[in-house]
Amino acid sequence: MVTRPTTAGGIVRLKVTLRGIRPPIWRRLLVPSTTPLSSLHAVIQRAMGWYSAHLYAFDIGGDSYGDPSMVDDVLDESRLTLGSVRRMGVKRFTYTYDFGDNWEHVIDIEGTEPAVPGKSYPVCVAGKRNGPPEDCGGIYGYSEALAIRANPSHPDREEYSEMLGEDFDPEAFSLDAINTALAG
Numbered sequence: 001m002v003t004r005p006t007t008a009g010g011i012v013r014l015k016v017t018l019r020g021i022r023p024p025i026w027r028r029l030l031v032p033s034t035t036p037l038s039s040l041h042a043v044i045q046r047a048m049g050w051y052s053a054h055l056y057a058f059d060i061g062g063d064s065y066g067d068p069s070m071v072d073d074v075l076d077e078s079r080l081t082l083g084s085v086r087r088m089g090v091k092r093f094t095y096t097y098d099f100g101d102n103w104e105h106v107i108d109i110e111g112t113e114p115a116v117p118g119k120s121y122p123v124c125v126a127g128k129r130n131g132p133p134e135d136c137g138g139i140y141g142y143s144e145a146l147a148i149r150a151n152p153s154h155p156d157r158e159e160y161s162e163m164l165g166e167d168f169d170p171e172a173f174s175l176d177a178i179n180t181a182l183a184g
Contacts, residue, residue, distance in 0.1 A: 009033035011121060012082045013110040016044055016095070018103060018131070020139045027127040027178070033083030033112065037065050040082065044095060044105065044124045046181040048131035054098035060090055086112070089154070101138035124178040130170050136163060145172055 012033050017026040027047040031040065037058050045052045057066040057074055066074035084091065086109060091183065095105040130143040148160040 008080075009083045010112045011115050012086060012112055014082075015046065015108040015110055017053065017106045017108070018048070019094075019106055020104070021129075021132075021142070023129065025127075025129040026034050027129060028125050029122055030113070030125055031082060031122040032115070033081065035082050037077035037080050037082075037085075038067065041077070041095070043182065044097070046184075047065065047124050047127070048136055049178075049181070050097065050131060053134055054095040054100070056095065056099075058093060059089075059094050060085060060093040061088065082109075085109070098134075098138075101135065101141070103132070103138065120183060122182050124175055124182060127173050127175070127178070130168070130172045132170075133164055 010033050010037075011030045014029045014031060015026060016029060019022055025048075027044075029043060029047060031043060037045070040058075041054065041056055055066070055071055057064045057071055058077060059065075060080075064071075064074045065077040065080055067078075068074055068076055091109050093107050095107055097103045097105070136142045136145055145160045145164055148154045148156050149164055151157060154160075
């Protein structure tokens, strides 16, 4: 669940890009600076259409942050906020989700802005392309699945179409759907 941190410290504008996919899959998010990394994880999950079914970690300045009850050798993600990351002078860090599929995201801190009174945060303000489905095999598996599904004569087309979902459109992107998920 995404918590509703206070907006007293302002809003941090982030660009989250899934590394290794071309054309890129990315989201621009406005998130309160008081948001701990544990909640940022939930924001990214919803923005990508995932379900938080796997382990993850943030790498910030050479230190790994995550849930110490789930992942060994990480610092406690709940103790570090986006505002703290900014004050450390960090402008870019990574978030890796699903250590098997290894979805690595580059998170750029693009700036800060004041909160708009009456507006709910976090919010997605821009992005491109649909997030890959859970458990599709990482960058290689996802690319292979798309190529096989696009080939009507491939013998595994039906299996890969089922894995991706018959209606899955890799180019689809809906701000409304993402923001509905973020508000939930």
